Amino acid sequence: MEAVDDSIITDERDVINSIAFEKLCRRAYGLERAFENVWCEGDFKRPGTQKGKSWKSKVHRDLCDQYDTRGVPNRSTRVAAAD
Numbered sequence: 001m002e003a004v005d006d007s008i009i010t011d012e013r014d015v016i017n018s019i020a021f022e023k024l025c026r027r028a029y030g031l032e033r034a035f036e037n038v039w040c041e042g043d044f045k046r047p048g049t050q051k052g053k054s055w056k057s058k059v060h061r062d063l064c065d066q067y068d069t070r071g072v073p074n075r076s077t078r079v080a081a082a083d
Contacts, residue, residue: 037059
């Protein structure tokens with residue numbers, strides 16, 4: 001998120017309407033949504049004991065993939081599943 005803030009504050013050009021900025025924001029928002037249910041290290045890090053066999057992460061990596069356009073094969077920035 002620091003990169004988003006730096007782009008807005010320090011760049012002299014119109015970054016808000018650039019495709020690169022759109023991709024950066026989509027990636028940041030996807031990560032934010034993926035980790036929204038994580039509150040402590042135990043929510044995303046597998047325990048090393050026997051409890052680790054039935055443990056499930058609270059990170060929803062599929063949400064990150066839905067918003068991030070890097071995995072989309074075409075050059076469009078629109079992701080219908082996320083929008």
